[in-house]
Amino acid sequence: MGRNGNSGRNDENAKQGKNVRDGERGGHTGHAGHTGHAAPAADGRLPVAKTYKLYVGGAFPRSESGRVYQVTDTKGRFLANAAQASRKDARDAVVAARKAFPKWSGATAYNRGQVLYRVAEMLEGRREQFVAEVAAAEGVSTKRAQADVDAAIDRWVWYAGWTDKVSTVLGAANPVAGPYFCFSVPEPTGVVGVLAPRASSLLGLVSVVAPVIATGNTCVVVASEERPLPAVTLGEVLATSDLPGGVVNLLTGRAAELAPWLAAHGDVNALDLCGAPEGLRADLERAAADTVKRVVRAPAAEPDWTRQPDIGRLRAFLETKTVWHPTGV
Amino acid sequence: MTSNVWEYAPAPESRDIANLRPNYRMFVDGEFVDGAGEPLKTVNPATEEVLAEVATADASDVDRAVRAARRAQETVWGRMPGSERAKYLFRVARLIQERGRELAVLETLDNGKPIKESRDVDVPTAAAHFFHHAGWADKLAYAGYGPDPRPVGVAGQVIPWNFPLLMAAWKIAPALACGNTVVLKPAETTPLTALALGEILQQAELPPGVVNILPGAGDVGARLVRHEGIDKVAFTGSTEVGKEIQRAVAGTGKRLTLELGGKAANIVFDDAPLDQAVEGVVNGIFFNQGHVCCAGSRLLVQESIADELLERLRQRVTTLRLGDPLDKNTDVGAINSRAQLERIRELAAAGDAEGAQRWTSPCPVPEKGFFFAPTVFSNVHQAMRIAREEIFGPVLSVLTFRTPDEAVAKANNTPYGLSAGIWTEKGSRILWMAQRMRAGVVWANTFNRFDPTAPFGGYRESGFGREGGRAGLEAYLASGDEGAGI
Known part of the structure; x- marks a missing residue:
């Protein structure tokens, strides 16, 4: 990445200015894992703040555009600069997702289940970090953030258990009227563009990503524009969970800028409009029609993600393949 | 004759x-x-x-x-x-x-x-x-x-x-x-x-x-x-x-x-039961005059048997009876409309223009009505229109492959994904191929079967x-x- 040096220098400059304001905030102590630039601890040590980048193809690049945007908490206080992904980043992410598809969709369901369970394990290990990030991003109490993080961990476990049951539940041996053996199996749709929920930065994100990859799809996710930081940290969890690079690609930036490229992209097979900007939804659906994408529309209001899911999101990104063979001697 | x-x-x-x-x-x-x-x-x-x-x-x-x-x-x-x-x-x-x-x-x-x-x-x-x-x-x-x-x-x-x-x-x-x-x-x-x-x-x-x-x-x-x-x-x-x-x-x-629509590949391996494969290929593209969204309009044949299969295919197609649809012996009826007939003619002409080799059944064609004699194009390449576009008529495009991987790549090289056919005696190869077809219906050693209990529909x-x-x-x-x- 030829641009690294340049944008890296920008990041360093930004950090310096930031620490002053973070210091004014006081209160926010603790070390690694907290959102934004943590204030000096009581012992006077300056914590090491994190640079929030994209997660594409298993790596953490900055936006090729060199752009960042300021992320604030719900009270408008600065948390961090997030990468502002560009069209080119979105296209790179689609390439990575497509490249990852044959291996991930070809993995055994048992293997995918173990990888998703491993994500839950890794998330559990970083629970406190996510609680702090979710609380900061969403402006909710620590207790509420804990409940959301716990639910997110449990959601990975729930979907981990689904990987080797989907075919049994949705597939069939078809009793055709003739001398044939005929069966139908669900198969992953391919590369899914996901516009993550805007309010629920972690639980909502996990609730839309886990069902997509549980069945063998790969995806390009546009994180919540206002609350992107837990998504980037989730990328770190995914990167250390034996999930092959490219299966999940996380972009931060402007949904209104990125979504049209995903909706029109010929190598994206399906679109989840969950967190799509309201004024853009119909346009995105129209763009998706050019390549006959499967589209999951946005709900009227963001759902209560703490409720128990059904298998609708698993089914939404599956194709049914029917195979026939004659019987005889 | x-x-x-x-x-x-x-x-x-x-x-x-x-x-x-x-x-x-x-x-x-x-x-x-x-x-x-x-x-x-x-x-x-x-x-x-x-x-x-x-x-x-x-x-x-x-x-x-x-x-x-x-x-x-x-x-x-x-x-x-x-x-x-x-x-x-x-x-x-x-x-x-x-x-x-x-x-x-x-x-x-x-x-x-x-x-x-x-x-x-x-x-x-x-x-x-x-x-x-x-x-x-x-x-x-x-x-x-x-x-x-x-x-x-x-x-x-x-x-x-x-x-x-x-x-x-x-x-x-x-x-x-x-x-x-x-x-x-x-x-x-x-x-x-x-x-x-x-x-x-x-x-x-x-x-x-x-x-x-x-x-x-x-x-x-x-x-x-x-x-x-x-x-x-x-x-x-x-x-x-x-x-x-x-x-x-x-x-x-x-x-x-x-x-x-569709542009299905009917894939014939060198160990396929050839007589059955020929019947399946004929059924795949000439059933209902080729007016079938899941028609096997691309024949992918393994190179080593291509000449033999093509010869048998032409012989078999020659015996197809084209004509009065009300005649119980008729195999191939009329094209549904003049507009569709013109589209078929136009695409077949594109096959000629792009260098494919046209063979047409010598069957007699009625003077009145919309008819198009069964046609097989060989020496077809993937970039040609007759390999990419749905013709929706009795026109078969024949391509060849050498390895199973090449067959998979060519079969899936289309924006469509409705159906596919696989002809081989080897069971493990059937299932391996069936897994790799990006298509909603896969017929192995058969083609164009439909049943209300069997889900039908497309990918992509x-x-x-x-x-x-x-x-x-x-x-x-x-x-x-x-x-x-x-």
């Missing part, structure tokens, strides 16, 4: 059985009524004679039909116990069987397909589709869409001309089983069997408004799918029109299923949603949990 061996005396089915009438009217709210659109004349494509004049719908008729469907859904059909809905559908299945011969002849007259196909495939499969879905109507809680699945509402359905009655059955039966009501638009060139089905629905005493049938051209379909009074759109037809419909439905919240630009089996019910059911969207 082999053709001498295969002389047959003519064996025409009687056209009187079709009970053809000079005028047909729309079916709305349980009655046959005049339409405010310009009447259309439907033509026998085998003779170019006008068969009948058919009323068509205008905007006010679409309104009226949608209102009737809404009223029927809310006051009668949606509230009726599933067990009662089931009995209506069983009745319809039986009536189609009873009037099977009439329907087959009518279909052949209007569509041009050989009588043996309308008699042995279209009509019995249509009856089977109603019979299968009848049984679902009171068992929907077991279908896997929640404990209390509900109907979606009013469905607007637009169907093509290649299997007119069968496509009507594919659309209407699952919709009704799930408690929805229907406004159906049959294809402009083949409205007659759908209207005969309207009579059957009357005989079955189906409540008025549950099914409404509006003949007309594309403008009627366009009005129907854009109508604010419908909740669900189901379309079978070209990918081009499917995309238009998906655009039109965008932002409306209407549910949508699309069954679109061949559309989305399934018809048939448990999977096919999804399009017409709103799960109790829907809206939560977790």
Whole structure:
């Protein structure tokens, strides 16, 4: 990445200015894992703040555009600069997702289940970090953030258990009227563009990503524009969970800028409009029609993600393949 | 010449059985009524004679039909116990069987397909589709869409001309089983069997408004799918029109299923049982004059047997009898319309221009009517139009491959993904190939099989949603949990 040096220098400059304001905030102590630039601890040590980048193809690049945007908490206080992904980043992410598809969709369901369970394990290990990030991003109490993080961990476990049951539940041996053996199996749709929920930065994100990859799809996710930081940290969890690079690609930036490229992209097979900007939804659906994408529309209001899911999101990104063979001697 | 061996005396089915009438009217709210659109004349494509004049719908008729469907859904059909809905559908299945011969002849007259196909495939499969879905109507809680699945509402359905009655059955039966009501638009060139089905629905005493049938051209379909009074759109037809419909439905919240075009690969390996493979390849592309969205229009043959297979294929195609669709010995009937014939000719000419080698069956071609002799292009390359575009006619494009990986890559090298065929004696290879086909239906050592219990539908630009089996019910059911969207 030829641009690294340049944008890296920008990041360093930004950090310096930031620490002053973070210091004014006081209160926010603790070390690694907290959102934004943590204030000096009581012992006077300056914590090491994190640079929030994209997660594409298993790596953490900055936006090729060199752009960042300021992320604030719900009270408008600065948390961090997030990468502002560009069209080119979105296209790179689609390439990575497509490249990852044959291996991930070809993995055994048992293997995918173990990888998703491993994500839950890794998330559990970083629970406190996510609680702090979710609380900061969403402006909710620590207790509420804990409940959301716990639910997110449990959601990975729930979907981990689904990987080797989907075919049994949705597939069939078809009793055709003739001398044939005929069966139908669900198969992953391919590369899914996901516009993550805007309010629920972690639980909502996990609730839309886990069902997509549980069945063998790969995806390009546009994180919540206002609350992107837990998504980037989730990328770190995914990167250390034996999930092959490219299966999940996380972009931060402007949904209104990125979504049209995903909706029109010929190598994206399906679109989840969950967190799509309201004024853009119909346009995105129209763009998706050019390549006959499967589209999951946005709900009227963001759902209560703490409720128990059904298998609708698993089914939404599956194709049914029917195979026939004659019987005889 | 082999053709001498295969002389047959003519064996025409009687056209009187079709009970053809000079005028047909729309079916709305349980009655046959005049339409405010310009009447259309439907033509026998085998003779170019006008068969009948058919009323068509205008905007006010679409309104009226949608209102009737809404009223029927809310006051009668949606509230009726599933067990009662089931009995209506069983009745319809039986009536189609009873009037099977009439329907087959009518279909052949209007569509041009050989009588043996309308008699042995279209009509019995249509009856089977109603019979299968009848049984679902009171068992929907077991279908896997929640404990209390509900109907979606009013469905607007637009169907093509290649299997007119069968496509009507594919659309209407699952919709009704799930408690929805229907406004159906049959294809402009083949409205007659759908209207005969309207009579059957009357005989079955189906409540008025549950099914409404509006003949007309594309403008009627366009009005129907854009109508604010419908909740669900189901379309079978070209990918081009499917995309238009998906655009039109965008932002409306209407549910949508699309069954679109295809460019299926029929893949023959060097260990395939060649005689069976030849039969399968012939069936795959010449069944129904190639007017089949899942037709095996690309033959991928392993290089080592390409010459031998092509030779046998030409011999077999030479024996296909082209001509009067009402003759029970006819294998290949008429192209459905002049417009379609011109499209086939245009694409075949593109095959010549791009350097493919054309071989045409030496069969005699009738002077009147729309006919196109079975044609095989060899030396076809992937970039040629005849390898990429859906011809929807009796034209086969032959390509070769060396390794299974190459076969997979070539088979999937298309924006479509409706079907695929695999011919080999090796079981593990069949399953390996079947896993890798990005297509909704894979036929191994067979081709073009259909059954109401077997889900049918496409990957990629061949559309989305399934018809048939448990999977096919999804399009017409709103799960109790829907809206939560977790």
